[in-house]
Each structure stands twice: as C-alpha cells, then as structure tokens.
Amino acid sequence: MKYGLSIITTIHDWLYSVMPEWLAGLVEMILIALVYLGIFSIAGLFLVLMERRVAAWFQLRVGPNRVGFQGLLQTMADALKLLSKELTGTEKADKFLYNLAPYFVIVTSLMALAVIPFTKEFHAFDINIGILFLIAISSIGVIGILLGGWSSNNKYALIGAMRSGVQTISYELSVGLSLLTMILLTGTLQLSEIIEVQKSGWLIVQGHIPAIIAFMIFMISGTAETNRAPFDMVEAESELGAGFHTEYSGMKFAYFFLAEFINMFIIAAIATTVFFGGWLSPFGITESIPWLGVLWFLIKTLLLVFLMMWFRWTFPRLRVDQLLTLEWKYLLPINLVNIVLMALLVWGNLIIKF
Amino acid sequence: MGPQHPATHGVLRLVLTIDGEIIKKVDPDLGYIHRSIEKMCERDSYQQIVHLTDRMDYLSSNINNEAVCLAVENALQLEVPDRVKVIRTIIGELTRISSHCLWWGVMGMDVGALTTYFYGFRDRELINDIMEETCGARLTMNYNVPGGLMFDIHPNFVSRVKKFVAHFKTKIPEYDRLLTNNVIFQKRTKGVGVLSKEDAISFGASGPVGRASGYSCDVRKYHPYSALDRVTFNEALQTEGDTFARYKVRIQEFWESLSIIEQLIDNIPEGEHRVPTNAVIKLPKGEYYQKVETARGELGVYIISTGTKNPYRLKFRSPGFSNLSLLNHIAVGGKIGDLVATMATLDLVIPDIDR
Numbered sequence: 258m259k260y261g262l263s264i265i266t267t268i269h270d271w272l273y274s275v276m277p278e279w280l281a282g283l284v285e286m287i288l289i290a291l292v293y294l295g296i297f298s299i300a301g302l303f304l305v306l307m308e309r310r311v312a313a314w315f316q317l318r319v320g321p322n323r324v325g326f327q328g329l330l331q332t333m334a335d336a337l338k339l340l341s342k343e344l345t346g347t348e349k350a351d352k353f354l355y356n357l358a359p360y361f362v363i364v365t366s367l368m369a370l371a372v373i374p375f376t377k378e379f380h381a382f383d384i385n386i387g388i389l390f391l392i393a394i395s396s397i398g399v400i401g402i403l404l405g406g407w408s409s410n411n412k413y414a415l416i417g418a419m420r421s422g423v424q425t426i427s428y429e430l431s432v433g434l435s436l437l438t439m440i441l442l443t444g445t446l447q448l449s450e451i452i453e454v455q456k457s458g459w460l461i462v463q464g465h466i467p468a469i470i471a472f473m474i475f476m477i478s479g480t481a482e483t484n485r486a487p488f489d490m491v492e493a494e495s496e497l498g499a500g501f502h503t504e505y506s507g508m509k510f511a512y513f514f515l516a517e518f519i520n521m522f523i524i525a526a527i528a529t530t531v532f533f534g535g536w537l538s539p540f541g542i543t544e545s546i547p548w549l550g551v552l553w554f555l556i557k558t559l560l561l562v563f564l565m566m567w568f569r570w571t572f573p574r575l576r577v578d579q580l581l582t583l584e585w586k587y588l589l590p591i592n593l594v595n596i597v598l599m600a601l602l603v604w605g606n607l608i609i610k611f
Numbered sequence: 612m613g614p615q616h617p618a619t620h621g622v623l624r625l626v627l628t629i630d631g632e633i634i635k636k637v638d639p640d641l642g643y644i645h646r647s648i649e650k651m652c653e654r655d656s657y658q659q660i661v662h663l664t665d666r667m668d669y670l671s672s673n674i675n676n677e678a679v680c681l682a683v684e685n686a687l688q689l690e691v692p693d694r695v696k697v698i699r700t701i702i703g704e705l706t707r708i709s710s711h712c713l714w715w716g717v718m719g720m721d722v723g724a725l726t727t728y729f730y731g732f733r734d735r736e737l738i739n740d741i742m743e744e745t746c747g748a749r750l751t752m753n754y755n756v757p758g759g760l761m762f763d764i765h766p767n768f769v770s771r772v773k774k775f776v777a778h779f780k781t782k783i784p785e786y787d788r789l790l791t792n793n794v795i796f797q798k799r800t801k802g803v804g805v806l807s808k809e810d811a812i813s814f815g816a817s818g819p820v821g822r823a824s825g826y827s828c829d830v831r832k833y834h835p836y837s838a839l840d841r842v843t844f845n846e847a848l849q850t851e852g853d854t855f856a857r858y859k860v861r862i863q864e865f866w867e868s869l870s871i872i873e874q875l876i877d878n879i880p881e882g883e884h885r886v887p888t889n890a891v892i893k894l895p896k897g898e899y900y901q902k903v904e905t906a907r908g909e910l911g912v913y914i915i916s917t918g919t920k921n922p923y924r925l926k927f928r929s930p931g932f933s934n935l936s937l938l939n940h941i942a943v944g945g946k947i948g949d950l951v952a953t954m955a956t957l958d959l960v961i962p963d964i965d966r
Binding site: 312416486489578 | 632719722723724725726728729730733789790793795796798799946947948949
C-alpha cells in the first residue's frame with residue numbers, strides 16, 4: 258500500500274496545485290466515491306460468485322466454473338446481462354417510490370462501506386462516531402426494502418416488505434446492544450481506535466465470556482438484519498415467490514441483489530473490526546508492511562462471510578413469530594444481562610491482555 | 612397462492628384468505644392440469660390404460676401400473692408367476708423410496724433448507740439409473756403389463772439394488788443429521804397442522820398422512836398384494852398427527868422399504884416374466900376393485916366392465932385428492948409458513964389430484 262499511497266499523495270498534491278482548493282476537494286471526493294463504487298461492484302460480484310461456489314460445494318455440485326478462470330467472470334457476465342435487459346415494471350406500481358427504492362438500498366450500503374477500515378491508511382472516513390454511524394446507516398436500508406415492497410403493489414412483495422420491517426427493527430436492537438457491550442471495553446466509537454485497542458489482544462479474547470456471547474448475538478442478529486437464511490422471511494421463495502423484489506427486473510433487481518451481498522460483507526467486516534482485531538496481524542506484521550493489513554482484514558472478513566453462507570445452506574428458515582420470539586424473549590434479555598456482565602468485567606479489571 | 616407458485620409443486624391454486632400472516636381459509640382451486648384420464652380410459656384397451664396411469668402420480672408410476680395390472684389380472688383370474696410378483700414388489704418399494712427421496716428434498720426446500728434437495732436427488736438418481744437399465748425409462752416406467760412384466764430384469768439388477776440398499780443405509784442417518792435433528796426444523800414442524808385420528812378417518816386420509824395420526828391404514832398390511840404377504844415389515848405409525856409426525860413416518864418408511872427389498876432381493880424365483888394374454892383383453896362382465904399402497908397412500912382402481920375390450924367406466928381413487936381435502940381443516944389458524952410446511956408433508960402430486 259505504501260507504493261499505492263504515494264500515487265494517491267501525488268494525485269492529491271497535483272490536484273491542489275492546478276485547481277482552487279474547493280474544486281480540488283470536490284474532485285478528490287468524487288474520485289474517492291468512484292473508487293468505492295468500484296470496490297462495491299467488484300466485492301459484490303465476487304461475493305455472489307463465492308456464494309455460488311460455496312453453495313455448490315455444500316450441495317454436491319460444481320458451481321460456475323466455465324466463464325474465466327474457475328468461473329471468475331461468471332458473475333461479471335451475469336451483471337452485464339442484467340444491465341442490458343429492459344427494465345420492466347408493473348403498471349399499478351407507484352412509479353416514483355418504485356424507482357427510488359433500489360437506490361435507497363444501494364446508497365446505504367455504499368455509505369456503510371465508506372467507514373470500514375480496510376487497513377490503517379485505506380479508510381475513507383475515520384469519523385469519531387464510526388459504530389454509531391454504521392448502526393444508523395444500516396437502519397436506513399430497510400426503508401428501501403419497505404418502499405420497494407409497498408410501491409410494487411403486489412401481495413407477495415407487500416408481505417415480504419412488512420416482514421422485513423418487523424424483522425430489521427427488532428434485530429437492530431440486538432446488533433446495537435451487542436456492539437455496545439464491546440464499546441464498554443474499548444471506550445471509543447471510532448473504528449480506528451477500536452483497532453488500536455486490540456493491539457494487546459483481540460477484543461473477543463480480551464472480553465472473553467461476555468465478548469463471545471456478544472459475538473454470537475451479533476452474528477445471529479447480523480444475519481437477520483441482512484435478511485439472509487435462516488432469517489430470509491423477507492424473500493422466502495417457497496412462501497412469497499421472491500418477496501419484496503418480486504416486481505423488479507434488470508439492473509434494479511441487481512441493485513437489491515448486490516446490496517444484500519454487500520450488507521453481508523459489511524456485517525462480517527464490522528465483526529472483524531470489533532471482535533477480531535480488524536487489519537491487525539499476529540506478531541505485528543502489519544506494522545512493518547502496512548498494505549498486508551488489507552489482506553488480513555479480507556481473510557478474516559471472508560471467513561466470517563463463509564460462516565454466514567454456511568448458515569444459509571444448512572439451516573431451514575424460521576417462521577415469523579418464532580423469529581420475533583427469538584429476538585424479544587431470548588436475545589434481548591441475554592444481551593441486557595451481558596452488558597451488565599461486561600460492565601462488571603471492566604470495573605473489576607478482569608480483562609485478559611497480552 | 613398459485614397456480615404458479617414454488618411451494619405448490621405444480622399447478623395447484625390455493626385461494627387464501629389471510630389476516631396479516633394468519634390463515635383464515637384455504638380454498639383449493641383445481642382443474643389446471645385436468646386431462647380427463649378417466650374418460651380416456653373408457654376409450655382405451657386395458658394395455659393402454661396402464662400407460663395413462665403413469666401420468667397420474669408420476670412419482671409412483673410403477674405402483675400405479677401395478678394397480679391396474681392387478682385389477683385386470685384378478686378379473687381374468689390370471690395367476691402370474693412368482694418371479695413377477697417378487698419383482699413387482701421390489702420395484703414398487705424402490706419407487707416408494709425414490710418418491711420419498713424427492714419428497715424429503717422438497718420438504719427441506721419448502722422450510723428453507725435448500726441443500727436437502729440435492730441430497731435427496733443424489734440418492735433418487737441411483738434408483739432412476741437402476742430403473743433406466745431395467746425398463747428403459749426414468750419416470751414413466753410402463754414396466755408392468757397385464758400378465759406380468761414387459762421385459763425380464765436386467766442381469767445387473769440384483770447387484771445394483773444390493774449396492775443401492777447398502778449405500779442408502781448410510782444416507783438416512785445423514786438425512787437425520789441434516790434436517791430431522793435440526794432445532795429450527797423441529798420448531799417449524801412440531802405441533803403444526805395437527806390432524807386427529809378421527810378427522811383422518813373421516814376425511815379419508817391414507818398413506819403416511821393417515822398413519823402419522825395413528826390411523827393404521829397400510830394397504831400392504833391389510834390387503835397384501837404381489838409378494839407382500841411373504842415379507843415381514845412394520846407399519847410406520849405415529850400418534851401426534853402433526854407435520855413432524857408425518858415427516859417421521861416417511862423417514863421410517865425408508866427403513867421398512869429397505870427391509871422389504873432386502874428380504875426379497877436374494878431369492879427372486881426363476882421362471883417366466885410374463886404370462887401370455889390375448890392381444891385384445893376382454894374382461895368378463897362385472898365390477899372389479901383393486902387397491903394398492905402408493906408412496907402417497909391408498910390408490911383404488913374401480914373398473915366396470917360390460918364384457919367389451921374397453922371398460923364401461925373406470926374410476927381412480929387417488930390418495931392426493933383426499934389428502935388435499937383436509938388441508939383447509941388443518942392449516943386454518945396457522946401462519947403462511949405453516950401452510951407451506953404442512954402442504955409439503957401432505958406430499959401432493961397435482962396430476963394425481965387433477966386426473
């Protein structure tokens with residue numbers, strides 16, 4: 258990354274030398290946004306491919322392996338196909354909201370991606386309320402789904418959207434509370450500082466028992482928040498056809514589809530950052546070679562993504578009422594007790610540090 | 612819901628009255644795949660009727676064929692060789708296993724576990740291969756004809772079936788690990804779609820659906836046909852009557868079918884594979900009824916003959932129709948997800964309902 262960073266610095270200096278300050282800043286922001294758009298689409302397409310290969314592996318199949326090396330270009334080809342398709346919609350749809358919905362979904366996941374620290378220097382916004390921002394942004398994504406389902410004017414889409422609303426609002430509590438548990442340990446909301454704290458051991462080790470509980474709750478509710486199996490009530494194929502995006506086609510459908518995968522990536526990335534030390538590597542390798550941090554970060558994140566895919570391809574789906582029972586009767590009380598436990602831990606200084 | 616809906620496995624249309632997620636009324640709307648098979652039977656000769664039965668419950672086509680053949684043979688007072696009887700029974704049980712394999716895969720898919728589908732198909736494929744080698748077809752077999760079997764079994768048949776039985780015995784525990792013992796699956800199915808024994812009887816439920824409610828109704832036990840009188844097997848019975856009980860009955864039937872095959876496969880008697888019949892079969896005047904146990908339940912064939920080469924009237928009593936009729940009774944009050952799970956365990960094959 259050092260070499261890459263020097264290019265960035267050069268561009269930065271050059272921009273400020275040829276333009277007035279406000280214009281240079283604007284151009285730089287647009288460039289960063291474009292880079293993130295690139296990351297977004299590449300990561301999304303790669304995750305789709307990964308999901309398909311993992312699913313095939315679970316299901317005694319081969320999966321896509323013809324287009325490009327080991328099928329690497331398969332999802333690219335699929336995306337191109339979707340791009341070239343005519344956008345059809347229903348006549349009875351509320352046109353404005355119907356067209357707006359996919360952008361809501363995709364913009365929120367892009368915004369969440371911006372605060373993820375890939376490595377020390379590769380971090381678009383290092384705002385001091387990082388975690389709070391992430392939680393807030395992830396709540397907005399559901400509006401897109403609700404809008405999409407509502408405006409499609411389709412019974413399956415509407416039921417799917419309503420389920421999504423119920424589900425996301427409930428599970429947000431658990432996501433927030435489990436992250437709050439960890440914040441008691443770090444004392445900061447800033448993502449880069451959370452990683453700095455972990456130089457003396459991953460938080461899941463530092464906080465041992467309550468941290469492990471928090472991690473489990475976070476993974477369960479994170480999976481629920483991304484609407485993935487076993488919590489994919491929103492698009493339950495066998496019940497609702499395709500759920501909230503039944504009426505979407507072409508690239509609009511692809512937006513929903515990609516956003517789902519990016520959200521999965523984001524949940525895994527948050528878990529990596531908060532529980533598994535982000536881009537920190539063992540023996541301080543990333544200190545001397547900073548660009549390796551990206552690699553470490555991606556390895557950890559993809560392992561967690563794999564875990565979520567594992568859930569999806571082995572578990573049956575829950576029922577709506579069971580989903581809510583799980584959240585309100587089990588996860589939430591456990592979470593509240595867990596916070597007290599963590600507070601006691603921090604107060605009594607029972608943290609394991611290396 | 613339907614007629615093109617992923618959970619109805621075909622073209623069943625269910626008119627649902629729902630209050631949010633809760634189901635108030637289920638109204639099945641049939642007729643989307645009606646082909647007037649019974650009417651066509653009145654036009655066809657008895658050999659041709661066998662072919663039509665493949666197209667009813669296509670997952671247990673061999674057993675359907677057998678039902679018509681048995682009815683015709685009984686009417687003609689035709690005694691088929693022992694070899695035919697044993698082979699028919701083995702093939703019938705293989706068909707049952709293959710049908711249940713498909714059901715298991717689809718059941719998992721309906722409750723959201725997509726992987727089960729491929730596991731079920733992996734094992735079903737082996738049976739299809741055996742069938743293909745023996746009778747040349749994978750789905751619509753036409754292997755039984757009035758008077759025996761169309762061809763003799765393939766020389767590889769016995770060894771391949773034995774290999775399959777050994778293989779499948781290791782796979783049923785895998786099924787259990789993947790789905791049966793899963794907490795979410797049990798939560799989804801236990802106490803859902805409960806059918807009492809009295810209701811099962813009054814709705815005419817049969818097969819695994821009836822047996823899961825404690826209604827002992829296995830035709831193979833009470834009216835043994837072919838070689839079923841010379842084997843010992845247990846009737847799979849559960850008493851809870853819920854979706855999970857229906858699921859367990861079918862898993863248990865895997866074991867029973869395997870045991871039936873094992874008892875017969877080593878001693879297939881030598882002999883002819885077919886008794887010659889007249890090219891044009893004319894049944895003596897009268898009424899004939901034959902019932903068999905398909906993978907879905909009791910299939911009845913009722914023939915009225917006036918002594919000509921065609922039946923005057925032929926009626927099938929299909930298990931799917933009776934089992935569908937109780938859907939409204941057991942699904943009301945549940946959620947949409949419950950309906951899908953319940954429907955999966957009724958194991959409906961739509962062409963069997965809409966003949």
